[in-house]
Amino acid sequence: MTSLLGNPIASPVAAINGTRRGRRADGPATVLAIGTANPPNCVKQEDYADYYFRVTKSEHLVNLKAKLRRICEKSAIKKRYFHHTEELLDSHPEFTDRRFPSLDARQDIVATAVPELTAAAAAEAIAEWGRPATEITHLVVSTYSGAHMPGTDFHLASLLGLRPTVRRTMLYMNGCSSASAALRVAKDIAENNRGARVLVACAELTLILFRAPHEAQADTLIMQALFGDGAGAVVVGADPVSVEQPDFEMVSASQAMIPESKDMAKGRLREDGLLFLPSREMPSLVRENIERCVVNALSPLDISGGWNDLFWAVHPGGRAILDSVEAGLGLDPRKLEASRHVLREYGNMSGPSVIFVLDELRRQQEENGMGVMVGIGPGISVETMVLRATGSQKKI
Numbered sequence: 001m002t003s004l005l006g007n008p009i010a011s012p013v014a015a016i017n018g019t020r021r022g023r024r025a026d027g028p029a030t031v032l033a034i035g036t037a038n039p040p041n042c043v044k045q046e047d048y049a050d051y052y053f054r055v056t057k058s059e060h061l062v063n064l065k066a067k068l069r070r071i072c073e074k075s076a077i078k079k080r081y082f083h084h085t086e087e088l089l090d091s092h093p094e095f096t097d098r099r100f101p102s103l104d105a106r107q108d109i110v111a112t113a114v115p116e117l118t119a120a121a122a123a124e125a126i127a128e129w130g131r132p133a134t135e136i137t138h139l140v141v142s143t144y145s146g147a148h149m150p151g152t153d154f155h156l157a158s159l160l161g162l163r164p165t166v167r168r169t170m171l172y173m174n175g176c177s178s179a180s181a182a183l184r185v186a187k188d189i190a191e192n193n194r195g196a197r198v199l200v201a202c203a204e205l206t207l208i209l210f211r212a213p214h215e216a217q218a219d220t221l222i223m224q225a226l227f228g229d230g231a232g233a234v235v236v237g238a239d240p241v242s243v244e245q246p247d248f249e250m251v252s253a254s255q256a257m258i259p260e261s262k263d264m265a266k267g268r269l270r271e272d273g274l275l276f277l278p279s280r281e282m283p284s285l286v287r288e289n290i291e292r293c294v295v296n297a298l299s300p301l302d303i304s305g306g307w308n309d310l311f312w313a314v315h316p317g318g319r320a321i322l323d324s325v326e327a328g329l330g331l332d333p334r335k336l337e338a339s340r341h342v343l344r345e346y347g348n349m350s351g352p353s354v355i356f357v358l359d360e361l362r363r364q365q366e367e368n369g370m371g372v373m374v375g376i377g378p379g380i381s382v383e384t385m386v387l388r389a390t391g392s393q394k395k396i
């Protein structure tokens with residue numbers, strides 16, 4: 001084939017393939033910055049049973065209150081943060097009276113509260129990144145706290161002053177593995193679009209699942225006892241330029257469904273909000289399956305054991321979940337200290353929790369060499385990302 005000037009040129013397919021290769025990044029995606037945020041209302045776990053039965057006007061359910069107190073005592077949580085306050089709950093009796101539908105009112109509140117909390121975390125990440133917000137090329141947002149069109153991605157882009165052409169992806173209802181899923185998507189975007197800078201943002205507000213106790217549904221006490229509000233944001237990009245100081249390389253990402261687990265961690269969006277139903281078997285199923293998930297994720301990298309030589313960023317879904325991962329992998333107890341710290345200080349914030357754990361690992365400078373981020377979500381889904389700490393001396 002010749003050009004109009006008579007010079008030989010490559011075939012169109014070869015030219016397109018060449019261009020496609022040229023559009024890819026040279027190196028792996030990296031974590032360039034991390035931001036986190038929580039609402040101001042803080043409730044100590046030791047006060048939670050009194051607080052919860054008072055605000056739901058359920059003091060007469062003395063057995064359930066005693067049960068909640070037992071769960072709180074065993075939770076290894078010290079305190080949690082919530083967007084909702086006692087005043088807000090008082091002004092919305094439908095949030096605590098199961099006879100009335102309340103989804104509309106919950107959706108109306110989270111429609112602005114989720115983008116605002118997400119923006120606080122994202123602004124922190126962008127400030128640390130050190131480049132203008134207008135240089136973010138892609139946005140991946142994940143939440144189960146409300147669903148709107150346009151969604152949190154649209155509002156967040158406006159709140160942060162992102163460019164109007166920022167390419168947005170919205171992920172809904174990924175439960176507690178939502179940030180892990182968003183980071184996996186961001187890694188693919190960053191590695192396949194040279195120069196891309198992807199903002200990942202994830203927030204959850206427990207207002208979407210707050211409800212009064214009920215004798216016939218004692219299991220709902222688990223979500224009231226463990227879950228807290230938070231937002232996490234990460235700037236992801238490959239081939240860092242001089243101002244950028246990566247914390248972690250995102251080496252590989254995998255996802256697995258634990259067999260026979262579809263009823264283990266279910267979420268149902270109801271007229272009275274989101275109902276989360278955790279099975280009692282969840283911790284044991286995690287313990288039995290976690291090593292197989294980790295082996296599948298790491299064997300392509302020729303890593304097939306020596307789990308204590310890696311650092312770990314495990315989703316703090318509950319004390320029993322962390323105990324199960326520790327036992328299933330035979331980890332030295334200090335290996336999950338960053339996850340236990342996040343559980344202790346914030347509770348289970350669902351998806352954003354792993355972003356807090358990554359932040360904590362780099363703060364404690366506990367990360368070294370290779371490590372694994374583990375997200376645990378509905379079904380049971382296990383999201384695994386192999387990371388390599390860059391040893392950045394960034395001031396955070």
Ligand SMILES: CC(C)(COP(=O)(O)OP(=O)(O)OC[C@H]1O[C@@H](n2cnc3c(N)ncnc32)[C@H](O)[C@@H]1OP(=O)(O)O)[C@@H](O)C(=O)NCCC(=O)NCCSC(=O)/C=C/c1ccc(O)cc1
Nearest residue numbers: 070074075175176219266267278279280317318319320378
């Ligand atoms: C701190 C716990 C709750 C209790 O500690 P323990 O050492 O097991 O203590 P006990 O065995 O004595 O349990 C205390 C009480 O809690 C009860 N309990 C113990 N698990 C249960 C139980 N799943 N049911 C309902 N009663 C129970 C247990 O029966 C007992 O009741 P009682 O005998 O009356 O004192 C512990 O079991 C624990 O951390 N469990 C894991 C909690 C859990 O499943 N976390 C969720 C992980 S998945 C995730 O993060 C979110 C995914 C998600 C998915 C979809 C969405 O929409 C949103 C999110």
